[in-house]
Amino acid sequence: VKVDGVPTRSIWLEADGWSVGVIDQLALPAAVRTVTLRSVDDVARAIREMRVRGAPLIGATAAYGIALAARADPSDSALDAAAGQLLATRPTAVNLRWAVQRVRSSLAGLQPGARAEAAYEIATRICDEDVQINHSIGMHGVKLLRALATRNPDRPVQVLTHCNAGWLATVDWGTATAPIYLAHRHDHPVHVWVAETRPRLQGVLTAWELAQEGVPHTIIADSAGAHLMQRGHVDVVITGTDRVSASGDVANKIGTYAAALAARDNGVPFYVAAPSPSIDWQLADGVRETPIEERDPRELSVVRGRDERGDIAEVIVYPDASPALNLAFDVTPARLVTGLITEQGIAPATRDGLARLFAGVTRPA
């Protein structure tokens, strides 16, 4: 999608042909800055510090991380160390594991001298596939939005989303936002309620993206979504996901489960945009078994923003005497999910539903 009117991806190969450029998400929305990643250390740090974030983008960036590692040292031991380092950065999103294992295993049969080039090729393919996957999710999702538009023809379709499952969280299009961008480009009126998403306020990234594309939107406190649904102001909830269990349970940013409960109580359909690399086919029970990342409580107690001059500044908002707990994700049980919007179509959030949709689809190793 566009930044200042210019079509942009969130990750790219730099002109030197080997270093990797990404948008620094910590600087947004105050400034559009880019970061150049030149080693697996750079990649691991960028993921850990959340300069790059969003399950699909984490996967794509980690894939380039293996390529950068292979360029430095293509030995098995070096590649295994790099894979281990990357896998340790963020535990919840399964795309990271999927991408790292895909690149790593593809290199196993190759001579060391051929590995770096092959790794770059696969990483680039992962990026291109991500764009295609998200566009397909958009095409399936936009049909939903069109159907909802007929219910209240006198107003835009009201979509609520949580966190940032936008193009910044992917290579392009976003997952939850792909249907929104396609609807907007095809002149189907849409308005997005953007949950700010404490503690890291990724909703601000979503708002910034939507503003860049000219999509009408309004930011709200996370806890306001339930009230808006009760008052009839939300037609559909669409979120992204960090990991979908084989049974349809959805791990996503903390607060997604609460949004799903509110949707259920008010008869609002709750959809999850789930690209296939976010499906963990080995995970039977997402509620019990998904590893939930616990992050530094200072992400809660210290709020980052702009000061009067527009410079990045921080304020401490909690008393020093009070501890805080920062769990970054939660799991929405499949029973609360109306459907999973995948690149193959929309599946019911059940083991059968997912298995049937992906039957016969070749999944890259």
Next chain:
Amino acid sequence: VKVDGVPTRSIWLEADGWSVGVIDQLALPAAVRTVTLRSVDDVARAIREMRVRGAPLIGATAAYGIALAARADPSDSALDAAAGQLLATRPTAVNLRWAVQRVRSSLAGLQPGARAEAAYEIATRICDEDVQINHSIGMHGVKLLRALATRNPDRPVQVLTHCNAGWLATVDWGTATAPIYLAHRHDHPVHVWVAETRPRLQGVLTAWELAQEGVPHTIIADSAGAHLMQRGHVDVVITGTDRVSASGDVANKIGTYAAALAARDNGVPFYVAAPSPSIDWQLADGVRETPIEERDPRELSVVRGRDERGDIAEVIVYPDASPALNLAFDVTPARLVTGLITEQGIAPATRDGLARLFAGVTRPA
């Protein structure tokens, strides 16, 4: 309860015998500052700016506002103007209306020369009653906590609360916190999950209070409560209220409804500490009829805290191009409320339950 070990109320008559002292809640937790209110204008401003907040404390402060008005000009027209000015400050909490009407109507039969003294008397009585009411709520609520303690005897009772329904929001004890403070003083181990309560972070006030009393607690993002309940880390939710309908619907800080939904989904009891002045006996359907205050969206987009030196500072957290909507309250349908903890005992959240509990109780006009 205590500030720096000294028993303190949140509102008091100053040594001059007529001006009114309150704690400036905008300065907390960075600093304990007091504000002296010398006119009805001062009172209206302090309520509007949220230097005083919390339904019971708003009521008590507004009662003194009528007394200050009567001291300046005890004519009917001046008192009616003062009442109107105060009622316009905050629409959702019914305690404000209750307190203003109680003082105003008590003065109607008095000669102008006798009104100021009478108004101070009633305002002081409202404050003393509030302390008694909250202590009674505490005595009823602590029985609940003791019963819950027997279920998990190996750990403290885990209470989750939203916003600040503590002594700062009342004259003393708080509503939701009264059972917690009494349990703690009687050596019943309790731990409180404090939802930070965006946008104004009143959870920080709750955390500060709890720290002053030495009650173990942990601050969480508002959206994290549901996940903690799903993981079995919450034994009971207790919140305050700004207005309970005659049928048991509960208006309270935005986010309360979402907490109630999470409690229901996880079999966690959800109680509301409801002093009788917060019951709106005229309101039949709280979900449809409660006026919901919409506040300045800058309360969302500008976050107040401390800078490195401990001075109060603000950062802007939303992009300028993105609008925000700041609805301050929501309504939890009675069906989600396990019980209303009142000074008369615990009522089911139903018209019959409330009516039976208060049958024969003389309610001050």
